[in-house]
Amino acid sequence: MATATGTVRTERVRGQFFLPAVITGFLALMLGLLGFEQFLNAMTLGAIYALIALGYTMVYGIIELINFAHGDVFMVATFVSIAVSTTLLGQTGAVLDIPTLIISLIVLFTVTIVVMALVGALIERLAYRPLRNAPKLAPLITAIGVSFILQNIIQFFVGPYITNVPQLFSTQWAFTIGESRVPLLNLFVIGSALFLMVVLQLFISRTKTGRAMRTTAMDRDASSLMGVDINRTIMITFLIGSGLAGAAGVIHGLYYGNTTFTLGFQSGLKAFTAAVLGGIGNTAGAALGGFLIAFVEVGAAAFGFGRWGGAIVFSLLVVFLIFRPTGLLGSSTGDRA
Amino acid sequence: MSTLTARFAPLRARSNAYFAQHRSLGVLVAVITIGVALPLISRIPPFGDLQSMNAWVNAFTIAGIYALLAVGLNVVIGFAGLLDLGYAAFFALGGYTYAIVASPFFDIHLPFWPMLIVGALIGAMFGIFLGAPTLRLRGDYLAIVTLGFGEIVPIVLLNADPFTGGTNGLGGVDKPVIPGILEFTLINPWPFYVLMMVMIALVMTVVFRLQDSRIGRAWDAVREDELAAESSGVNTVISKLQAFAVGAAIAGFVGVFNAAKLTIVAPDQFKFVVSISAVAAVVLGGMGNPVGVAVGAFVIYLVQSIFLKQLNTLVDNFNIPVLQEIDFLEFQYVLYGIVLVLMMLKRPQGIFPAKRRIRIFKDTVGGAK
Amino acid sequence: MSAAKGAPDLVLKATAITRRFGGLVAVNKVDFEIPRGMIAAIIGPNGAGKTTFFNVVAGIYAPTEGHIEINGKRLISPPTGASREPALLLVPLIPFIGLALYFLLVVGGLAGFYEGVLSVVLALLGFVSVLLLTIVRPLWYVRFIKRFGITRPARPNDMVEAGLARTFQNIRLYKSMTVLENILVGAHVHLRSGFLGTIFQTRRTRDEEASVERESRELLAFVGLAGTENEIATSLPYGKQRLLEIARALAGKPQLLLLDEPAAGMNPKETAEMTALIRRIRDEKNITILLIEHDMRVVMGISDRITVLDHGEKIAEGQPAEIRSNPKVIEAYLGRGAASGH
Numbered sequence A: 001m002a003t004a005t006g007t008v009r010t011e012r013v014r015g016q017f018f019l020p021a022v023i024t025g026f027l028a029l030m031l032g033l034l035g036f037e038q039f040l041n042a043m044t045l046g047a048i049y050a051l052i053a054l055g056y057t058m059v060y061g062i063i064e065l066i067n068f069a070h071g072d073v074f075m076v077a078t079f080v081s082i083a084v085s086t087t088l089l090g091q092t093g094a095v096l097d098i099p100t101l102i103i104s105l106i107v108l109f110t111v112t113i114v115v116m117a118l119v120g121a122l123i124e125r126l127a128y129r130p131l132r133n134a135p136k137l138a139p140l141i142t143a144i145g146v147s148f149i150l151q152n153i154i155q156f157f158v159g160p161y162i163t164n165v166p167q168l169f170s171t172q173w174a175f176t177i178g179e180s181r182v183p184l185l186n187l188f189v190i191g192s193a194l195f196l197m198v199v200l201q202l203f204i205s206r207t208k209t210g211r212a213m214r215t216t217a218m219d220r221d222a223s224s225l226m227g228v229d230i231n232r233t234i235m236i237t238f239l240i241g242s243g244l245a246g247a248a249g250v251i252h253g254l255y256y257g258n259t260t261f262t263l264g265f266q267s268g269l270k271a272f273t274a275a276v277l278g279g280i281g282n283t284a285g286a287a288l289g290g291f292l293i294a295f296v297e298v299g300a301a302a303f304g305f306g307r308w309g310g311a312i313v314f315s316l317l318v319v320f321l322i323f324r325p326t327g328l329l330g331s332s333t334g335d336r337a
Numbered sequence B: 001m002s003t004l005t006a007r008f009a010p011l012r013a014r015s016n017a018y019f020a021q022h023r024s025l026g027v028l029v030a031v032i033t034i035g036v037a038l039p040l041i042s043r044i045p046p047f048g049d050l051q052s053m054n055a056w057v058n059a060f061t062i063a064g065i066y067a068l069l070a071v072g073l074n075v076v077i078g079f080a081g082l083l084d085l086g087y088a089a090f091f092a093l094g095g096y097t098y099a100i101v102a103s104p105f106f107d108i109h110l111p112f113w114p115m116l117i118v119g120a121l122i123g124a125m126f127g128i129f130l131g132a133p134t135l136r137l138r139g140d141y142l143a144i145v146t147l148g149f150g151e152i153v154p155i156v157l158l159n160a161d162p163f164t165g166g167t168n169g170l171g172g173v174d175k176p177v178i179p180g181i182l183e184f185t186l187i188n189p190w191p192f193y194v195l196m197m198v199m200i201a202l203v204m205t206v207v208f209r210l211q212d213s214r215i216g217r218a219w220d221a222v223r224e225d226e227l228a229a230e231s232s233g234v235n236t237v238i239s240k241l242q243a244f245a246v247g248a249a250i251a252g253f254v255g256v257f258n259a260a261k262l263t264i265v266a267p268d269q270f271k272f273v274v275s276i277s278a279v280a281a282v283v284l285g286g287m288g289n290p291v292g293v294a295v296g297a298f299v300i301y302l303v304q305s306i307f308l309k310q311l312n313t314l315v316d317n318f319n320i321p322v323l324q325e326i327d328f329l330e331f332q333y334v335l336y337g338i339v340l341v342l343m344m345l346k347r348p349q350g351i352f353p354a355k356r357r358i359r360i361f362k363d364t365v366g367g368a369k
Numbered sequence C: 001m002s003a004a005k006g007a008p009d010l011v012l013k014a015t016a017i018t019r020r021f022g023g024l025v026a027v028n029k030v031d032f033e034i035p036r037g038m039i040a041a042i043i044g045p046n047g048a049g050k051t052t053f054f055n056v057v058a059g060i061y062a063p064t065e066g067h068i069e070i071n072g073k074r075l076i077s078p079p080t081g082a083s084r085e086p087a088l089l090l091v092p093l094i095p096f097i098g099l100a101l102y103f104l105l106v107v108g109g110l111a112g113f114y115e116g117v118l119s120v121v122l123a124l125l126g127f128v129s130v131l132l133l134t135i136v137r138p139l140w141y142v143r144f145i146k147r148f149g150i151t152r153p154a155r156p157n158d159m160v161e162a163g164l165a166r167t168f169q170n171i172r173l174y175k176s177m178t179v180l181e182n183i184l185v186g187a188h189v190h191l192r193s194g195f196l197g198t199i200f201q202t203r204r205t206r207d208e209e210a211s212v213e214r215e216s217r218e219l220l221a222f223v224g225l226a227g228t229e230n231e232i233a234t235s236l237p238y239g240k241q242r243l244l245e246i247a248r249a250l251a252g253k254p255q256l257l258l259l260d261e262p263a264a265g266m267n268p269k270e271t272a273e274m275t276a277l278i279r280r281i282r283d284e285k286n287i288t289i290l291l292i293e294h295d296m297r298v299v300m301g302i303s304d305r306i307t308v309l310d311h312g313e314k315i316a317e318g319q320p321a322e323i324r325s326n327p328k329v330i331e332a333y334l335g336r337g338a339a340s341g342h
């Protein structure tokens, strides 16, 4: 009896502290390896990937669709954020007045997130829902089509150039720790991404809708029998996923100050890899995967393999599919013979 | 009019039945007919006015390249039900294989004809390489891995300059030669056109024969119901690998031709759009129907390279500033997206849906019914 | 490992099969054997674990415990050491990567570069070859990895090759294919023509195709579907689809046929025909039959032996008459408390 509770307790303790310990260790290692500035850079990039990866993983978890258009939703968001900044807020550069800055950022995030959430839900309604019972290939092909349409709409209206995005949050603000310079922008970006992820986790674990999302992901038929409105739940999943991509778009714009119509393709591929790395369908895993991919990419660049970044990430995807298709946090199913 | 069609109906039924039994002969007859008819059509007024006969023949040859790509991709998507989004990569591998061994770059000049086969084999090999880690997993992982592969191959080609010539690619690729008889040239499009027709006949025959075989039936079964297929004794992994390898082989095969025809290969020629246009052709023509997808590819190519270009000149004549500014050629990309989405939503079986083949038992009926 | 002299000739021997789904024990320590030529039935209330047992036997679900022999050959046992298998992939990598490092770092220079690249390519080739082995999983490979304590249960297609065929509780035909093509797929394991034979239409390929087509038509006639060859499978009425599924299974020339509720949803006339067909399959084709069925007229009418599952456990086994009067069986069907409670 006593021994039994003992093992249970040690297991739980291990479960609670194992992962954070590994993560802390990893971060420390990266900090030492990359230096402070590159480390911050990777964390910021990771925040963006993580936000996009969440959308992939949530949608995949619930309807088993690789939403190829998701990367492009992120790309469109960067352009929407330009429109909001310049047209709605009338800003083209850094806003130095703190109260105005706060209000501008709140408006920028809110409007972009809402617009992208609606775009995502619209795509789901028009392109995916009619195919809910079609053969598996049909929504996949449709998703590719939507991705292509989004890209080329932007190319058509904006042109195939790299476009500047107003960086409302000044890139000049920084403080120094020892030798290294710490831009406030990085901290703001990482902070807001983490904030959104925590909100998402709370939403999924604490609310009724979040529970509906989880049960639908587990067994759609059963949860429909239990009175869960499947269409509504899927719609909400798209709303949230696309909203997060919207936030990622805003962050990308603020941080890098530019965008182009092919942005979604590359970032989408990397974010999807992040989702697979974390264990597809697992939101915490997707966030973790996003940061991991970013470190790989920034690390590769730091050691002079910048041109090969994409290839390295892709190889990582293949390696994971071979050795651990269920990802880092996914449990092995092992049902099939 | 109706009496006329009525009189020919039995003849048509008989010829249909005959060619259903002898598909290879049917392919030969069809390719010869089309091969002769196409250049003739280009003399007919609305077409003849657009461009010269040689330009038409050249356009048909390039359209043939896209048609063959669609036929190859159809083996993967239409037969086995696997989504391959990086098909252009295999096309590129075929092209670079030939360009490396038949250009001034390394100053090696191997003959064209055997390289067609080598290109196909290289394609198949890479198909297996890519399929092996992914095909035992869920089907949609294959889609994303092929997408990544299609992205990576041009990057590798771009950055591995010592072997691939980087951005500029490999130029001056050797054109085919039939020793003592014929040298292919850039000026005369006809030899390439005839060669293309021969290749179409070959590929179509092979694809039809595979479709009608134990291998092709296994593809169908895997696509329809993987679990049932396994329970019928089909090794589904092998079956999918075969489809993937055959598709990749056809792309490699056509890639060699493409390199010889253009006399240059460069990373830019093998971007994601090429893969997407092939998928669009397959979806448009009708997944699973080799003839349908070839027609689909033909149509897509001609629309984008002739019709949209003409639209530009046409609109320029109207002197409406807004319209003049639009480059309709840019529409081709949106076009692919729209084709994919609309076809999936409204007509997933494509313009020419695949039909099941009727089998007439030879022992008792013998030939036509 | 053939059966000892005097022992019955067992087609299937399942020993202590257990299958869990998470916390649910769908099949619990079931021992089951079936001698050649028998028609055996498994019955039990809904959710008793009958289909799960079939799926374990057919290689679709790996058993959690226990093992399965077909014709005295052990083909299925729980997977072990699966996490060790990927290590095999590294075997060809180690020497070649070592070679690559040697050429690139130790030799260096341009000469070393090309040899290094070659070594990397060889390493990749070796890696993919082993990877292909692990996914294609030929029999000799399975035997080989057993030495390292890695057991992989046979897959459904391996079981078909070993002489087993099955139908499904919910009909699973190849929907858009014709009736004849469905049967031809069923004969897949007995066909040998490969790529070259197919592409060049060699004599052997053509002969093989002609003979398999003839056999398939005979099979269709055998189950009473002659004349429907070129119809799309799903355009057949429900009862005929069931027949087609059985014909497809027969095309694999099995020694043991598993039928999951073959008479479900049939009217009395069709049921009687189905019963007759099952008997004919055994008598004329010498195929051992194991069926799951809820229709007691069918079960009592044709079974030589009946096994009763309840909550994943075997609660009774015997001839129809014994089963009919077994109090445990009555209890399982009529609910707890119907017989004396315990």
Ligand SMILES: Nc1ncnc2c1ncn2[C@@H]1O[C@H](COP(=O)(O)OP(=O)(O)OP(=O)(O)O)[C@@H](O)[C@H]1O
Residues within 6 Å of the ligand: C021, C024, C026, C044, C045, C046, C047, C048, C049, C050, C051, C052, C053, C169
């Ligand atoms: N893949 C699976 N995952 C989880 N549970 C499963 C799975 N397959 C079967 N089960 C469960 O195992 C139990 C046995 O199911 P099974 O289908 O074997 O019953 P059965 O005897 O065939 O019933 P029926 O007569 O209704 O066909 C059921 O509780 C079922 O829910």
Ligand SMILES: [Mg+2]
Residues within 6 Å of the ligand: C050, C051, C052, C169
């Ligand atoms: Mg059942």
